[in-house]
Each structure stands twice: as structure tokens, then as C-alpha cells.
Amino acid sequence: xxxxxxxxxxxxxxxxxxxxxxxxxxxxxxxxxxxxxxxxxxxxxxxxxxxxxxxxxxxxxxxxxxxxxxxxxxxxxxxxxxxxxxxxxxxxxxxxxxxxxxxxxxxxxxxxxxxxxxxxxxxxxxxxxxxxxxxxxxxxxxxxxxxxxxxxxxxxxxxxxxxxxxxxxxxxxxxxxxxxxxxxxxxxxxxxxxxxxxxxxxxxxxxxxxxxxxxxxxxxxxxxxxxxxxxxxxxxxx
Numbered sequence: 001x002x003x004x005x006x007x008x009x010x011x012x013x014x015x016x017x018x019x020x021x022x023x024x025x026x027x028x029x030x031x032x033x034x035x036x037x038x039x040x041x042x043x044x045x046x047x048x049x050x051x052x053x054x055x056x057x058x059x060x061x062x063x064x065x066x067x068x069x070x071x072x073x074x075x076x077x078x079x080x081x082x083x084x085x086x087x088x089x090x091x092x093x094x095x096x097x098x099x100x101x102x103x104x105x106x107x108x109x110x111x112x113x114x115x116x117x118x119x120x121x122x123x124x125x126x127x128x129x130x131x132x133x134x135x136x137x138x139x140x141x142x143x144x145x146x147x148x149x150x151x152x153x154x155x156x157x158x159x160x161x162x163x164x165x166x167x168x169x170x171x172x173x174x175x176x177x178x179x180x181x182x183x184x185x186x187x188x189x190x191x192x193x194x195x196x197x198x199x200x201x202x203x204x205x206x207x208x209x210x211x212x213x214x215x216x217x218x219x220x221x222x223x224x225x226x227x228x229x230x231x232x233x234x235x236x237x238x
Contacts, residue, residue: 128165
């Protein structure tokens with residue numbers, strides 16, 4: 001029996017990343033798409049709790065876009081399409097989701113919402129902004145690896161990042177930990193309005209981190225758990 005995949009993203013229905021993902025997944029099963037009508041980057045896991053109605057546009061029987069967040073898209077798709085889904089794929093995000101990015105990422109949230117519904121879920125991102133050439137070259141290989149090796153799990157969201165723009169060909173796969181970087185946000189006033197700017201300061205030098213993997217030309221696979229309880233702290237507190 002063919003597998004059924006739900007595809008969502010945060011960059012919007014017309015973005016290059018989701019086009020590459022949905023076309024690649026068609027080689028492995030039936031693909032259903034729900035994407036935001038407008039870009040929702042940085043929306044994290046927000047959901048439209050108080051929204052009375054969603055605008056919806058259909059692009060065929062199995063593809064549509066809604067006026068909602070990435071997590072809304074996952075929720076909508078799981079309810080709207082009357083099929084039993086085997087997995088949720090979110091992306092391919094136009095930009096990396098490494099280290100603390102996962103807390104802000106709508107792409108990761110779209111996958112996480114799938115996991116909250118008991119489905120194996122994967123978030124995919126390019127290692128550098130607009131570096132889709134390496135995605136085109138390897139996305140089917142990445143999906144095949146995840147499926148053939150039975151790496152998808154209901155216990156973890158797989159955060160997958162392609163190599164950064166220093167690499168046109170991936171060297172392989174590397175299972176990684178969530179890295180850590182130091183950044184600072186500044187708010188600059190201009191004619192009565194404030195604009196935020198992002199300053200990168202440093203990142204940890206850890207050979208096992210997601211940062212290191214993509215910089216060395218590997219596809220980084222980081223398993224993210226839903227339970228955010230700090231068990232060592234809890235044990236000490238008791």
C-alpha cells in the first residue's frame with residue numbers, strides 16, 4: 001500500500017523549497033500539501049486559536065494553501081484530507097535551522113505539530129539562504145535514506161539540514177546534536193520607527209554539532225524530542 005505524506009512549510013505555497021520536497025516525495029507515495037498563503041518564517045509553533053475562519057485556496061485535489069501558520073497547516077491537513085498519514089514533512093526551508101533556530105522556526109514547528117499528533121515527522125532546511133542547488137541534487141537520496149533505513153520515529157522530530165553554500169555535493173550523512181551559537185538583536189530607531197538587526201557573535205566549536213556537519217559538507221540529522229523536561233534538575237529538586 002502506498003504511503004501518504006503531508007507536506008507543509010513556513011515560506012509559503014509558491015516557494016522553491018516546498019516544490020522540490022513535494023516533487024521528490026511523489027517517488028515514495030501520495031503527497032498532500034498544505035502551505036501558508038503568505039510567508040510565516042519565525043512564527044515558531046504559534047497557532048491561530050482565536051481565528052474564526054481561514055482563507056483557503058485549492059491548487060488541485062491534494063494541494064492547498066491557507067491563511068495560517070505552519071502549525072495551522074499541519075493541523076488543517078490532518079483534518080481536511082480524509083486519509084491516514086504515514087509521516088509529515090516540513091520544508092524545505094529557505095535558510096538553515098541550526099542550534100537555537102529550532103525554537104523560532106516555523107519549519108520545525110510544522111513538523112513538531114505532526115509529532116504531537118503521533119506521526120513521524122521531518123523538518124528539512126538548506127544550509128545557506130537560497131542554496132537550493134544542493135537540495136535539487138540530493139533530496140531524493142536524503143528521503144530514500146530516511147525511509148529505507150527506517151529512521152522516522154514517533155519519538156523524535158528529525159531536523160535535517162543540507163550542507164551550506166560552500167558545498168555543491170554532500171559528503172554523506174551525520175547524526176548530530178543541537179549546536180549552540182551566541183547572537184544579539186539590536187533595535188535601531190529611524191524616524192520614530194524601530195527596526196531589528198541581527199548580530200552573529202560566535203558558535204561553539206563542537207565536532208558533533210549540526211553547525212559543524214553542514215559546514216563540512218554533510219547532511220545533518222538531529223533528533224529533537226518533544227518532552228522538554230530537564231530530568232537531571234527534576235531529580236535533584238526531589
